[in-house]
Amino acid sequence: MLQVTRVNRDMDASVEPATPALRVRDLTVAYQGRPALWSVDYETPASGLVAIVGPNGAGKSTFIKACLGLVPALSGEVRVFGEPIGRVRRRVGYVPQRGSVDWDFPVSALDVVAMGRYGHVGIGRRLTQADREGALAALAQVGLADLAQRQIGELSGGQQQRVFLARALAQDSQLYFMDEPFAGVDAATERAILDLLRKLDHEKRTVVCVHHDLQTVADFFDHVLLLNRTKIAAGPVTTTLTAENLERAYGGRLMHGAGQAPRAAEARP
Amino acid sequence: MTFIGSEAFVRLVEVFTLQAGYNANTVMAGTAVLGAAAGVVGTFVFLRGRALISDALSHATLPGIVLAFLAGSALGFQTRSLPLLLVGATLSGLVGVLAMHALTRIRRITEDAAIGAVLGSFFGLGVVLLSYVQTLSAGGQAGLHHFLLGQAAAMARSEAITIAVLAAFALILVVLFFKEFRLAAFDREFAAGIGWPVSAIDLGMAALGVAVTVIGLQTVGLVMIVALLVVPPVAARFWSNDVKVIALVAGVVGAFSAFTGAAASYAFTSVPTGAAIVLAAGAFAVFSLFFAPKRGIIGVAFAALRFRLDLAQARWLSSVAKGNEAAPRDPLVRAYLRMAGLTGGAGMPTAAARASAPEVSRNLDLWIAALARRPESVPPGVRFGIDRARDVLPSDLIAEIEGRAA
Numbered sequence: 001m002l003q004v005t006r007v008n009r010d011m012d013a014s015v016e017p018a019t020p021a022l023r024v025r026d027l028t029v030a031y032q033g034r035p036a037l038w039s040v041d042y043e044t045p046a047s048g049l050v051a052i053v054g055p056n057g058a059g060k061s062t063f064i065k066a067c068l069g070l071v072p073a074l075s076g077e078v079r080v081f082g083e084p085i086g087r088v089r090r091r092v093g094y095v096p097q098r099g100s101v102d103w104d105f106p107v108s109a110l111d112v113v114a115m116g117r118y119g120h121v122g123i124g125r126r127l128t129q130a131d132r133e134g135a136l137a138a139l140a141q142v143g144l145a146d147l148a149q150r151q152i153g154e155l156s157g158g159q160q161q162r163v164f165l166a167r168a169l170a171q172d173s174q175l176y177f178m179d180e181p182f183a184g185v186d187a188a189t190e191r192a193i194l195d196l197l198r199k200l201d202h203e204k205r206t207v208v209c210v211h212h213d214l215q216t217v218a219d220f221f222d223h224v225l226l227l228n229r230t231k232i233a234a235g236p237v238t239t240t241l242t243a244e245n246l247e248r249a250y251g252g253r254l255m256h257g258a259g260q261a262p263r264a265a266e267a268r269p
Numbered sequence: 270m271t272f273i274g275s276e277a278f279v280r281l282v283e284v285f286t287l288q289a290g291y292n293a294n295t296v297m298a299g300t301a302v303l304g305a306a307a308g309v310v311g312t313f314v315f316l317r318g319r320a321l322i323s324d325a326l327s328h329a330t331l332p333g334i335v336l337a338f339l340a341g342s343a344l345g346f347q348t349r350s351l352p353l354l355l356v357g358a359t360l361s362g363l364v365g366v367l368a369m370h371a372l373t374r375i376r377r378i379t380e381d382a383a384i385g386a387v388l389g390s391f392f393g394l395g396v397v398l399l400s401y402v403q404t405l406s407a408g409g410q411a412g413l414h415h416f417l418l419g420q421a422a423a424m425a426r427s428e429a430i431t432i433a434v435l436a437a438f439a440l441i442l443v444v445l446f447f448k449e450f451r452l453a454a455f456d457r458e459f460a461a462g463i464g465w466p467v468s469a470i471d472l473g474m475a476a477l478g479v480a481v482t483v484i485g486l487q488t489v490g491l492v493m494i495v496a497l498l499v500v501p502p503v504a505a506r507f508w509s510n511d512v513k514v515i516a517l518v519a520g521v522v523g524a525f526s527a528f529t530g531a532a533a534s535y536a537f538t539s540v541p542t543g544a545a546i547v548l549a550a551g552a553f554a555v556f557s558l559f560f561a562p563k564r565g566i567i568g569v570a571f572a573a574l575r576f577r578l579d580l581a582q583a584r585w586l587s588s589v590a591k592g593n594e595a596a597p598r599d600p601l602v603r604a605y606l607r608m609a610g611l612t613g614g615a616g617m618p619t620a621a622a623r624a625s626a627p628e629v630s631r632n633l634d635l636w637i638a639a640l641a642r643r644p645e646s647v648p649p650g651v652r653f654g655i656d657r658a659r660d661v662l663p664s665d666l667i668a669e670i671e672g673r674a675a
Binding site for chain 1: 509643
């Protein structure tokens with residue numbers, strides 16, 4: 001009986017389109033007593049690529065990590081597809097910052113991408129042939145099939161970033177969190193990553209990226225969450241990335257570099 | 270009398286060919302299993318950068334060993350009980366690690382200072398306790414000092430079996446959870462992101478390091494056990510870029526070193542086992558440092574020279590293709606070209622050189638154009654100007670360059 005009820009509830013949930021991929025309420029995170037994020041409310045839109053934008057130390061990475069349950073929240077609630085993150089981890093992919101790992105570590109590009117399947121096979125179990133083929137296919141999707149056996153330290157920065165993305169593809173998730181995937185990559189990789197993100201968006205997957213470069217936010221993303229410890233603004237890039245909001249997020253810092261002002265801000269109505 | 274004819278040599282051959290008796294063979298086999306476990310577990314100690322902490326931990330076991338011995342005597346044990354001593358060693362080692370943790374976290378003392386402080390203090394305390402115990406008349410304390418430098422030859426067969434079983438258990442755990450250990454060591458955040466209990470995995474990995482350290486104390490000695498953990502993976506790292514291969518090679522090197530060291534301590538009873546084992550492992554590391562084909566000193570120097578000459582050759586062929594046939598000034602390069610059959614007696618290009626020159630020249634031009642247009646797309650680990658650009662560089666970049674040229 002109990003099982004039947006649960007199935008029905010699941011079906012109800014799938015019929016109801018209103019459940020956002022990510023819903024955050026009153027999220028507060030503190031490191032050693034100092035708040036890194038204060039009472040943030042946020043909901044991802046039904047479609048479109050989302051950028052998290054804000055100055056250094058604004059809590060952008062912390063937001064992602066708190067959503068993934070990697071740092072403990074002081075208060076608040078995170079719901080992924082309407083559920084606590086612990087229940088839906090297989091539907092969530094993660095691309096950490098490239099600088100967060102040691103690239104001299106003795107593993108090949110294919111080894112790293114295959115790690116994307118680990119969440120599906122579980123602890124103490126081996127990868128299947130299908131997992132390995134999936135990893136190779138993901139690597140081919142980012143154009144690195146030829147370099148599968150290359151040690152990761154022998155790849156260029158852009159290729160390393162693509163390996164991280166291929167690992168996320170291998171996770172085959174519905175919601176992706178990416179921490180600065182565009183940081184320090186060459187133009188070709190930038191295009192490759194952007195094509196990939198748009199493809200994920202077309203496939204009705206949700207992508208949330210921490211993004212550092214204000215100049216490209218409007219070109220790359222459809223929605224933005226502007227953070228500086230608190231939520232400054234959120235919504236479509238064109239209406240959200242206004243000069244006023246940027247001033248609130250960045251303070252006077254933007255004024256020093258006129259070239260940094262994003263196009264969307266200039267196009268303010 | 271030469272060494273070959275000496276009694277020690279005869280004894281050495283006897284030991285190595287497993288003719289030194291059942292007891293000696295068991296001890297040597299047990300020590301080899303310990304060495305294999307140390308090499309494999311040590312691969313993760315090495316990759317996680319925990320060598321110094323492990324060293325502090327092993328030194329911090331000494332007070333616990335002596336106190337456990339005293340407790341055993343008080344409880345009426347006539348001889349020393351290995352399990353009891355190992356429990357004491359573990360507890361004392363963990364207290365040392367906690368002390369280091371407290372120093373770095375609570376008082377914000379740097380890790381190296383905390384390691385130095387804990388290592389020295391605990392070891393000092395242990396030595397004082399040890400000298401006190403040796404003045405007592407309780408039975409069995411004579412072997413206690415073997416925990417410092419290790420003495421396989423003094424081990425009982427039952428002790429060797431205990432050690433081998435425990436080491437084999439540690440080894441099996443690493444094999445079972447290799448995938449988990451590797452990911453946790455490489456990318457903690459991602460592992461946590463897919464819901465793995467990263468802290469537990471990391472703790473398990475550290476616990477195996479502690480376990481191997483403690484069970485190796487008697488054989489290798491607490492002064493040198495960390496070397497048995499770390500030197501085999503260091504040697505193995507020269508030979509491979511794959512954790513699996515490194516762990517395997519480290520295990521084999523560890524086992525072989527441990528076996529050799531134990532055998533040596535039977536043949537030359539005055540040599541402490543730990544020192545002999547670590548020397549054997551060190552010999553592998555030194556050999557690897559020099560002779561590993563890709564990463565050893567000789568291989569790297571040879572590859573650098575080869576690259577310099579090959580690049581000079583490519584540049585010369587390129588200039589030949591463009592009509593400049595002057596020989597290079599560098600006499601080494603001139604000799605290299607002559608040896609390759611590219612120049613004749615007068616330093617003029619041979620027919621073979623003229624035949625290959627256009628292709629070499631086109632390839633070199635692609636590399637130079639790639640460097641000028643997109644320097645970051647030239648990956649590390651390739652031979653610039655020599656490897657086939659089409660195979661190595663991104664195809665869209667090649668198309669871009671050729672589109673520009675057309």
